[in-house]
Amino acid sequence: MHTELPSSWRWVDxxxxxxxxxxxxxxxLAWLPFADIPRSYDLFSLYADLNDAYPEGFVIRxxxxxxxxxxxxxxxxxxxxxxxxxxxxxxxxxFEGKKVLASLKRGWRHGRVEEVPxxxxxxxxxxxxxxxxxHAGTPRLRNVYRSDPAHASRCFIFRSCSGEWLACMTLxxxxxxxxxxxxxxxxTDAPGDIMECLIAETAEQLRSEGVGExxxxxxxxxxxxxxxxxxxxxxxxxxxxxxxCRHAYDYEGLYAFKNKFRPRWxxxxxxxxxxxxxxxxxxxxxxxxxxFIELFxxxxxxxxxxxxxxNETSS
Numbered sequence: 001m002h003t004e005l006p007s008s009w010r011w012v013d014x015x016x017x018x019x020x021x022x023x024x025x026x027x028x029l030a031w032l033p034f035a036d037i038p039r040s041y042d043l044f045s046l047y048a049d050l051n052d053a054y055p056e057g058f059v060i061r062x063x064x065x066x067x068x069x070x071x072x073x074x075x076x077x078x079x080x081x082x083x084x085x086x087x088x089x090x091x092x093x094x095f096e097g098k099k100v101l102a103s104l105k106r107g108w109r110h111g112r113v114e115e116v117p118x119x120x121x122x123x124x125x126x127x128x129x130x131x132x133x134x135h136a137g138t139p140r141l142r143n144v145y146r147s148d149p150a151h152a153s154r155c156f157i158f159r160s161c162s163g164e165w166l167a168c169m170t171l172x173x174x175x176x177x178x179x180x181x182x183x184x185x186x187x188t189d190a191p192g193d194i195m196e197c198l199i200a201e202t203a204e205q206l207r208s209e210g211v212g213e214x215x216x217x218x219x220x221x222x223x224x225x226x227x228x229x230x231x232x233x234x235x236x237x238x239x240x241x242x243x244x245c246r247h248a249y250d251y252e253g254l255y256a257f258k259n260k261f262r263p264r265w266x267x268x269x270x271x272x273x274x275x276x277x278x279x280x281x282x283x284x285x286x287x288x289x290x291x292f293i294e295l296f297x298x299x300x301x302x303x304x305x306x307x308x309x310x311n312e313t314s315s
Contacts, residue, residue, distance in 0.1 A: 005175060013039065025289075026281065057273045062081075064266065078270060079283075082220035083223065083266065084219075086213055103193040106193040132188055133187065134186075141292060158195075219251055220251055
């Protein structure tokens with residue numbers, strides 16, 4: 001069976017898998033946000049290794065349809081979390097829409113895109129770019145993407161005409177002909193249209209190498225319109241409650257940006273090992289381990305403070 005790895009899992013040339021384990025605080029289950037998997041492994045050998053390594057149970061997020069289908073066929077629990085934007089690199093029409101073409105025309109005036117070898121990424125320069133992003137002052141999500149470029153597979157930057165890093169995009173290799181986007185960072189002071197240039201030029205470089213697919217990453221809280229499988233009660237609760245989280249995580253804005261490229265959207269899921277059930281408490285544990293509860297609390301406090309200031313000003 002074709003092996004397409006979960007989001008932020010990497011193909012490597014090692015002989016044995018390496019898992020990054022996060023132990024959930026109450027259930028004591030192993031959540032596996034990252035892993036390095038030998039190219040020789042297929043889904044069956046990967047599943048067997050996971051069962052041997054974590055006999056008491058495990059949870060994986062960002063599972064694409066191939067992996068989630070295997071778990072469903074074995075009658076293990078899965079949970080829909082969002083949709084993934086997939087770019088077919090053999091189809092240039094992803095970058096031929098009016099909005100994208102207009103952004104590319106404006107963006108190229110401000111600099112160029114180039115790849116920086118992972119081993120040459122300057123931590124100080126990368127840190128400065130991250131500190132200049134619009135969300136630099138808010139709590140970061142944890143274990144959702146490879147935040148350290150040294151742990152990614154590739155890194156592309158948009159460099160200004162004066163040599164300044166204005167934006168950055170890191171990738172992990174999740175299959176023979178597939179890459180997954182980890183980070184997309186843009187300086188607050190940078191022109192907005194450069195992100196389209198960064199994605200388009202990265203896609204062109206991958207295409208020239210014979211790569212077939214580029215995932216722009218998951219948009220959480222949304223369901224695929226072609227996914228007709230009945231929702232579980234917890235999945236319905238997630239969809240209904242999602243708008244309450246928009247002030248903390250603008251998933252609709254993220255969807256609008258990625259949808260510019262006319263991607264093929266597909267369902268992404270949490271997958272559980274044998275005997276593990278998705279319960280409200282387990283989902284709360286995962287939200288805590290991801291840093292989402294901290295982000296939500298911080299953003300809510302800021303929102304309430306802003307509303308308070310507005311009321312005082314108007315009165």
